[in-house]
Amino acid sequence: MTQPFPFSAIVGQDEMKQAMILTAVDPRIGGVLVFGDRGTGKSTAVRALAALLPKIDQIEGCPVNSARLSDCPGWAEVKSKRRVERPMPVIDLPLGATEDRVTGALDIERALTRGETAFEPGLLARANRGYLYIDEVNLLEDHIVDLLLDVAQSGENVVEREGLSIRHPARFVLVGSGNPEEGELRPQLLDRFGLSVEVESPREVEQRIEVIRRRDAYERNPADFAKTWNAEDARLRRRIVTARDAVARIETPEQTLRDCAELCLALGTDGLRGELTLLRAARALAAFDGAAVVERAHLRAVAAPALRHRLRRDPLDEAGSGARVARTVDGLFGAFRTAAE
Template sequence: MSTGRSEVLIVTYPFSAVVGLADLKLALVLNAVSPRVGGVLVRGEKGTAKSTIVRALAAQLPTVEVVPGCRFACDPGAPDPDCPDGPHEPGAEGVARPAVLVELPVGASEDRLVGSLDVERALTEGVKAFEPGLLAAAHRGVLYVDEVNLLHDHLVDLLLDAAALGTCYVERESMSVRHAARFLLVGTMNPEEGELRPQLLDRFGLTVEVKASRDPGERAEVVRRRLAFDADAPAFASRWAAEETALARSIVAARARVSAVRLPDARLRQIATVCAEFEVDGLRADLVTANAAMAHAAWQGRDTVTTEDVRAAARLALPHRRRRDPFDAPGLDEELLDELLRRTSEDEEPDDPGPGNDAGPDGTPPDAQPPARPEDGDPAGDAASSGRPGDPAGPEPGPAEGPEAGSAQAGAPAAETGAAGQIAGVSAPYRVPLLEVPGLGEGAVGRRSRSRTRQGRSIGARRPSGPVRDLHVMATVLAAAPQQRRRGRSGPGLVLRGDDLREAVREGREGNLVLFVVDASGSMAARKRMTAVKTAVLSLLLDAYQRRDKVGLITFRGAGAQVALPPTSSVEAGAARLRSLPTGGRTPLAAGLTRAAEVLRVERLRDPARRPLLVLVTDGRATAGGDVDRAAGLLSGTASVVVDCENGPVRLGLAVRLASRLRARLVSLDSMADLGAVVRDYRKAI
């Protein structure tokens, strides 16, 4: 009986077999042709083949020659002079390997991403030991980040800096290591689970919005192919082998051609005009559009950029850079784009597309490049199916949808009544001061409350409980100094031992769970307060987005309370639910408090390190359901703010009593726009 170990053949779903998603295919191919494009961010709902198509692309990339034994995949023809495993002799014989696909998990640490320098060995043994991270492993391949919006911001910063510079730097206490890190960066995200900050969004070269097709025939074809692949993956892949081979050849040919593609001044002015008219910030959009247009020309077999190439590039490079507000959905007005391109093309001599105009990327006619089967989207063609990046996630924000919804007449509120189901308008949000959770937490990195983090300012030192990750040099020296004579020091350097090492204790900021509990009863609507309430909550939602919080929304009206938005990182979803929030009915205040206690109890089990902040928006009235005092007791120990919505000449002071029962800070709704003076000493008052 054989005792040999059998190898399992892993078969990747073919890139050419993915149905539809033409724009996503094109964006990935353009980055494969020219890494200067800067990567792809794929936005879309779950179950839309985002991960499948990214993994499929990696299998189509050309093999690379690497220096044998080099952990940093140096090119033997042009090795990195600063390679930690070098120096390598230029021109040495290399070995071929496939382009790698490296996946960055959401929970990765900084050391796992960039690598770690063993400071302890460096100080105690004089050895400069470096353990490479995922950026080194992804060099000359693909780095894939699923759910990139859930990655910690400082890791996203490091990731995008390395992608932009092509170099990874690791700095640890005056010692540094650098190595090349050039890779195709692909990130995927579900907007329902939270957004990237606009600054980080801008660092991705292209973006594509993908949606599941609503065409029954196309959906059936997707299922048919997937079932065939799951039943016999090798046989399914073999049926698409010819298309995959042709696609790989096309990418290689376009890569060889792209450096010779010419960008005429007329097309460059066209790019600059389009970017200026769409009011994108900075000049990165212009550079990305230019690089993508040249890659598109190379992919189409041309040696000169044309208006068609500029249009294809702009549709992918500009949508995510047009966001003027965190609650705006990415999108691009394609009619305006076509008008701008037409206007800038008037009175110009037609471009000479060069000798490659009638040939595909490998010299064959364009109709044959790349081979495609029915129901497939052409990776190089115009969008013909789901996932067009030019289509926003929804319709353009109207008077009742955008961040200034309800303010079409200088913020005039919409009419309200006390009728059940009535939906009040929302005025323009305003800036609110910082609301903090008292004490010192240890939650997710953010910008709201004080917390112990690895990225904040140093406030002290301690003995490490494991490997030293953040050495405190001065504390280490002070710990070792009294022992030098006993250790027989004879030279200028310190004699260090392992128990001398100290690590820094740092304080920064954390993100919190901000749970809004909003009174949507008829008494609020009857007093014309719901527009002001919704505007205040929208302003606080915007603040939560900027401070990297999770948010949840509970409303109470009629017979009970409901969770309008379970705790999530998607502040956009909270804003959408708030705008469509109906009002009317009785006021079950106790039910709202009880539901808040239940949500917080569950969230403490799911994410115990993230501290909650309860924001209760009410006038204090309770005309239905349960004992308010008993319900408030369930929230004992929860940091709370009560926004008092009572107004008029006669005030009952019910919200004041409720704030006292919750030991919460009381804030008047009318003073929200000038909240800073009220809550400046919030922590001291708790």
């Protein structure tokens, strides 16, 4: 495997980096959607994230990366009892993937050579406990989208066909990226992403030059470049691990819950998923910042990514939905109180 670009070496794009870190702190936030211009490092960030994330423990040879032997599905016939450490799985779902490859299907080779009905796990199995990354998610075939919606909802992949009756856990963080000019995402799928960020090319010349400089240094010698950023990445990794432990202990005052509800009501988001995601993301951010209590400042920081894709479309509003969220937040919490909060 080639050396990925170090996460901390990504210039700017703070909202995207923050969203990805938050899902690493609390996977229940439920995925990130990155929409934006071409050539802004969307895919680079996802690959970098894979290298940044702490390793996971799993039973050796388990096709669904189970942490305990009792979690290994029966059909997998896992022989080993050893636990091994492995990098966090970040699985690519290629655009043209067939249904069979995504869900898994009958293992033809074993069927033909040995006449056995065996299950060959698909991408969903491999992504369990990790990340599932879909580049150009807005170009994904409808039937694959339906499939993903179902699995992302239930956390379980069920295969019932060709004499197979298989189920296995498939809990993963969905990361999608795409360019909105090439087509939009179905609202149902949009809703499944916890956070949604919009990226654009940096507008400052100095920043652009820095991007090019680092990219060039990376391409000339990936290993050396990674070494210079190793310490930074390690620091980030430690913060994520600490935040993971801390997130359950974060206090949520009544006032924060009220703020969440008021914000979502004012924005008219559908359902309660908005509130939940907002709260989880704010809590993860508080944990990452080392705070003990979720405060308005945290809500404010995650409001746009947590809510902008849940608003009802108002095509006559020229400003994007991110601006609408910001406007409402300012209206509710006051515009200039960030420092005081």
